[in-house]
Amino acid sequence: MSNIREAFxxxxxxxxxxxxxxxxxxxxxxxxxxAVQNGADLIExxxxxxxxxxxxxxxxGANIRALAGGVTTNKxxxxxxxxxxxxxxxxxxMTYANVVFSYGMEKFISTCSEIGIDGIILPDLPFxxxxxxxxxxxxxxxxxxxxxxxxxxxxxxMIAKEAxxxxxxxxxxxxxxxxSEITTDIGAIINxxxxxxxxxxxxxxxxxxxxxxxxxxxxSDGAIVGSAIIKIIEKNAENAAEAVGKYVGEMKAAIMSx
Amino acid sequence: xxNKNGRFGIHGGQYIPETLMNAIIELENAYNFYKNDPExxxxxxxxxxxxxxxxxxxxxxxxxxxxLGGAKIYLKREDLNHTGSHKINNVLGxxxxxxxxGKTRLIAETGAGQHGVATATAAALMNMECVVFMGEEDTxxxxxxxxxxxxxxxxxxxxxxxxxxxxxxxxxAMREWTSxxxxxxxxxxSVMGPHPFPTIVRDFQAVISRETKAQMLxxxxxLPDAIxxxxxxxxxxxxxxxxxxxxxxxxLIGCEAAGRGIDTFETAATVNTGRVxxxxxxxxxxxxxxxxxxxxxxxxxxxxxxxGVGPEHAYLHxxxxxxxxxxxxxxxxxxxxxxxxxxxIIPAIESAHAVAHAMKIAPKMDKDKIIVITVSGRGDKDxxxxxxxxxxxxxx
Numbered sequence: 080m081s082n083i084r085e086a087f088x089x090x091x092x093x094x095x096x097x098x099x100x101x102x103x104x105x106x107x108x109x110x111x112x113x114a115v116q117n118g119a120d121l122i123e124x125x126x127x128x129x130x131x132x133x134x135x136x137x138x139x140g141a142n143i144r145a146l147a148g149g150v151t152t153n154k155x156x157x158x159x160x161x162x163x164x165x166x167x168x169x170x171x172x173m174t175y176a177n178v179v180f181s182y183g184m185e186k187f188i189s190t191c192s193e194i195g196i197d198g199i200i201l202p203d204l205p206f207x208x209x210x211x212x213x214x215x216x217x218x219x220x221x222x223x224x225x226x227x228x229x230x231x232x233x234x235x236x237m238i239a240k241e242a243x244x245x246x247x248x249x250x251x252x253x254x255x256x257x258x259s260e261i262t263t264d265i266g267a268i269i270n271x272x273x274x275x276x277x278x279x280x281x282x283x284x285x286x287x288x289x290x291x292x293x294x295x296x297x298x299s300d301g302a303i304v305g306s307a308i309i310k311i312i313e314k315n316a317e318n319a320a321e322a323v324g325k326y327v328g329e330m331k332a333a334i335m336s337x
Numbered sequence: 338x339x340n341k342n343g344r345f346g347i348h349g350g351q352y353i354p355e356t357l358m359n360a361i362i363e364l365e366n367a368y369n370f371y372k373n374d375p376e377x378x379x380x381x382x383x384x385x386x387x388x389x390x391x392x393x394x395x396x397x398x399x400x401x402x403x404x405l406g407g408a409k410i411y412l413k414r415e416d417l418n419h420t421g422s423h424k425i426n427n428v429l430g431x432x433x434x435x436x437x438x439g440k441t442r443l444i445a446e447t448g449a450g451q452h453g454v455a456t457a458t459a460a461a462l463m464n465m466e467c468v469v470f471m472g473e474e475d476t477x478x479x480x481x482x483x484x485x486x487x488x489x490x491x492x493x494x495x496x497x498x499x500x501x502x503x504x505x506x507x508x509x510a511m512r513e514w515t516s517x518x519x520x521x522x523x524x525x526x527s528v529m530g531p532h533p534f535p536t537i538v539r540d541f542q543a544v545i546s547r548e549t550k551a552q553m554l555x556x557x558x559x560l561p562d563a564i565x566x567x568x569x570x571x572x573x574x575x576x577x578x579x580x581x582x583x584x585x586x587x588x589l590i591g592c593e594a595a596g597r598g599i600d601t602f603e604t605a606a607t608v609n610t611g612r613v614x615x616x617x618x619x620x621x622x623x624x625x626x627x628x629x630x631x632x633x634x635x636x637x638x639x640x641x642x643x644x645g646v647g648p649e650h651a652y653l654h655x656x657x658x659x660x661x662x663x664x665x666x667x668x669x670x671x672x673x674x675x676x677x678x679x680x681x682i683i684p685a686i687e688s689a690h691a692v693a694h695a696m697k698i699a700p701k702m703d704k705d706k707i708i709v710i711t712v713s714g715r716g717d718k719d720x721x722x723x724x725x726x727x728x729x730x731x732x733x
Contacts, residue, residue, distance in 0.1 A: 128629075128630065129499070129630040129631045130499060130504065130505070130508050130616065130631050132354075132508045132511050132512060132617070133354050133512075133515070135512075136498070139498055146630065151628050152628045152629075153628075175615075176352050176615040177614045177615045177616050177623070177625070177629040177631070178628065178629045178630075179629075180613075180614060180615050180620075180629065181612075181614050181615075181625060181627075181628065181629025182628065182629060202354050202355075203352045203353060203354060203615070203618070204352060205351060205352075205353060205354070205355050205358050206355070206358070207342070207350075207351050207358070208350055208351060208352055226354070226355045227355060228354070228355040228356040228358075229356070230355075230356050230357075230358070230359050230360070230518060231355060231358070231359070232359060234355075234358065234359065238355075249354075249355065249356060252356060252515060252516050252517070252518065253356075253512070253515050253516030253517075254512045254515060254516065
């Protein structure tokens with residue numbers, strides 16, 4: 080059992096997504112610390128991938144910038160080791176199956192465990208393919224996070240029953256990115272999940288402003304925000320920490336008022 | 338060849354976002370039903386024969402044979418199909434399937450433009466909306482095909498992400514599919530992607546080897562000694578190999594695009610230079626760096642310019658049933674010109690990779706040996722690019 084539940088202990092969780100190495104790891108370190116100081120409960124650290132098929136243009140851009148800056152899986156492992164000296168909240172990696180597979184699944188997951196990564200999100204690894212990764216994740220106490228989508232329907236029970244850590248509820252069809260409106264009946268999906276498991280559910284995809292975060296957090300256990308934060312980092316580059324910290328503070332305040 | 342979960346040995350599988358899983362399962366169920374449905378098959382054969390012009394000829398290339406001075410060479414003329422390539426076989430099958438499933442919109446990726454043109458054609462024929470994703474780089478290399486697709490009523494979206502070539506067009510089509518599933522079928526163009534696509538596309542392309550086998554038995558009374566086809570994702574090769582897989586005496590040879598050579602970074606020879614990975618929904622061989630980042634591949638051929646290969650090819654390689662050989666840009670361009678001059682047949686630059694390999698092995702084989710080269714497409718689309726390769730400044 081990983082540390083992830085801690086993130087949901089003090090009310091609704093706010094979960095920022097940050098691509099490691101965008102534009103460089105020094106900035107990522109400052110941004111992560113600013114997010115933690117302003118109330119982030121869990122952080123998704125993106126390991127960039129050359130061809131992120133589940134991402135919209137904003138996060139694609141972060142992946143390209145990070146890889147162009149020379150970041151690698153090994154550099155990110157060292158970065159997390161360093162981060163763990165003072166950052167105590169749960170941390171999960173978000174990347175693509177090939178980044179883990181190509182590194183060597185056992186070598187990758189055991190390193191995650193050693194450096195203090197609590198879970199891993201692989202958006203191109205559906206329920207049907209998880210058996211290849213799950214036993215290794217179990218062995219090293221790294222939660223393999225399950226995703227549930229608006230199209231999951233009758234698959235929800237099956238996925239929820241075996242889910243670990245928290246469930247990532249995908250709010251909308253399509254790829255990551257800011258949306259003006261989320262039309263999926265999140266409440267109905269959460270209810271179906273609740274019938275099958277009591278692990279926390281956090282909603283992501285398309286959330287950018289405090290109103291949306293508040294609404295999604297009210298229906299679930301937390302809100303995940305990626306593209307909106309990446310946009311702030313893109314705009315402010317090396318000086319992004321302060322602006323991200325301020326944004327996280329506002330979002331956290333909004334969901335705490337639920 | 339595939340088991341229940343769409344595995345070919347360790348390869349294949351369904352590595353896709355949860356959002357697409359129900360769509361993929363729905364597709365698999367529909368395909369499993371219709372592939373055995375007499376009405377579906379009657380309609381498909383009707384389209385193959387009356388619309389696409391099948392069966393395609395198995396032509397004895399006498400002059401080519403004599404010029405090379407070795408094995409007897411036949412050409413399986415997929416270039417004579419409607420729209421000018423083998424791509425129409427798969428597209429007619431998938432479009433008909435999509436129509437039966439109640440879909441009204443087809444999306445597709447395209448590299449050279451052949452699959453995009455075929456998809457736009459089927460969409461026009463079957464009254465479906467069509468959107469084709471094409472790498473911006475390829476829209477420039479194949480401007481005429483962009484115009485063809487638009488003429489046929491399709492919308493062509495230039496893809497600017499990544500390397501702006503075929504792999505990025507696939508990624509973008511996948512992204513589009515996750516955002517619009519209800520009315521849309523993703524008409525994948527090769528034996529790749531998540532299960533059931535590698536199986537569906539192979540089955541629709543298997544018409545090539547079904548015909549080749551019957552035609553060869555009729556003409557020669559025996560099976561050929563070797564089948565040679567080019568491999569990008571690998572659909573024409575898989576279709577050309579399929580009905581010969583159990584005939585162990587028939588060598589199956591896939592020709593990969595080596596670009597400027599497999600010892601350079603400017604190559605797309607996946608089996609020869611890649612290693613096992615997970616990308617675009619499948620486990621297979623991919624060109625990638627030590628951390629699993631997909632490599633920016635290169636070939637003169639926009640249709641072979643892909644960093645992966647279909648999972649069944651990866652499996653045929655693993656078990657040693659098929660061989661995968663690299664062919665460089667230079668060799669392919671020479672073969673393009675050579676076939677044009679010896680037989681009066683201008684092959685697609687993709688197919689020219691297969692011709693190039695035949696030019697290497699045929700002279701060393703006895704005269705009583707038989708080779709079949711699949712000419713997967715015609716080369717009209719490539720003339721301007723080859724002229725430029727030779728330093729002649731022609732633009733379409």
